Amino acid sequence: MTEDQTLKISKIKEGIVIDHIPAGKAIKVLSLLNVGEHSGHTVSLAMRVKSKKRGFKDVVKIENRNVAESELSVISLIAPEATVSYIENYNIKEKRMLSIPDQITGILKCPNQNCISNTKEPVQSSFRVLSREPLLARCEYCEREFRGNELLGKL
Ligand SMILES: [Zn+2]
Numbered sequence: 211m212t213e214d215q216t217l218k219i220s221k222i223k224e225g226i227v228i229d230h231i232p233a234g235k236a237i238k239v240l241s242l243l244n245v246g247e248h249s250g251h252t253v254s255l256a257m258r259v260k261s262k263k264r265g266f267k268d269v270v271k272i273e274n275r276n277v278a279e280s281e282l283s284v285i286s287l288i289a290p291e292a293t294v295s296y297i298e299n300y301n302i303k304e305k306r307m308l309s310i311p312d313q314i315t316g317i318l319k320c321p322n323q324n325c326i327s328n329t330k331e332p333v334q335s336s337f338r339v340l341s342r343e344p345l346l347a348r349c350e351y352c353e354r355e356f357r358g359n360e361l362l363g364k365l
Pocket residue numbers: 320321322325326327349350351352353354
């Protein structure tokens with residue numbers, strides 16, 4: 211986060227910074243984290259920031275919010291090259307590169323309406339990742355295989 215324009219948006223005291231989101235996907239990341247009008251978090255958002263790596267990117271800063279492991283795994287599906295920085299007292303306490311995990315548990319809904327993970331609460335959805343590029347994952351319950359757009363379409 212040095213020479214590029216990430217600092218165009220102000221520093222935050224506590225919270226998380228998600229950087230290197232593909233341009234245009236920041237809103238999807240926020241909706242995935244349930245951050246919005248009613249969540250009570252202050253959010254700074256920069257879309258189409260110039261990036262050295264790949265032309266343009268989005269950056270999101272969410273104050274006083276943490277991210278769970280399960281949320282990181284789903285963010286990685288939308289933004290496979292994103293980094294997440296945990297900010298404490300204006301300093302980066304920890305910085306993580308995201309990568310698509312072998313297993314995605316919770317958050318994503320199985321697109322198969324009849325799947326036990328949809329019909330029986332509180333069964334948590336669970337997908338095994340078969341391929342990352344392009345994304346292909348198999349539901350651990352109904353064993354159907356789904357492509358990325360099928361899994362992420364409703365987010
Ligand atoms: Zn299923």
